[in-house]
Amino acid sequence: MGARRRSILAILAFLMLMGIAVYFRLWAIHYNISSDDTHLLRQQFDIANREAMDESAEWRLRYDKEVDRTKKCLHELQVLRDSSQKGDVASGINHKLAILQKENAVLLERLETLKRELEEERLKCSSRNMN
Template identity: 55%
Template sequence: MMMMRGPLLIGVVIVMVLGLAVYMKLWTIDYQISSNETELIRRQFDLANREAMDESAEWRLKFDVAEERANKCTKELKRVKESLGDKSGASISKRLEMLQKENINLLERVETLKQELEAEKMKCSMQRV
């Protein structure tokens, strides 16, 4: 019985060594595939990251342009309000008085010109007669 166990034990050891060799071979193949997948996933992540950064930069540029435009409009509005604030009250009434005086002077001038025109028309009609 001992004699039969020796070759059987050697056979089991050989089968175990062969099984271990096959397992190691399969493990290295799987590791190489996993390494390639890892590299592929890393590349895809890097590409997605770059695209996200580009899009983020694009939106940041749009935001900066809009903010600059808003600041410009705010400054212009503030300047207009300040200039109107200075002209409110007395300044506006002075300007209105000045325009009214100018309007009266122009109306008087128009009246004078109408009278001169009538006088010239009378001269012309007298000369024809």
């Protein structure tokens, strides 16, 4: 009876050691996968961040170009107004003034549209960065 009890205890101890070994092996595999996931997530975040910065720079460039065009039109409009006040008004100048005013109105609308689009893109970028 004593030899049987010892063999059962020996088998039980062996099985416990094997269970512990399997547990540590699974834990090591899980740890490696988790550290790889962290590295992968960091890389994806860096890529997304770079893309958002590039897109933001592109929208800023478009906005700046539209602002410059609008300023140029406003300057031409002011020059025409100043010259018309001096008495140098001719039908060609009035026609050009009307065209510039229409173009200025279109450009101002476009500028407002770009401002809204820029704000929407900023909100998208900030929501991506939050996630």
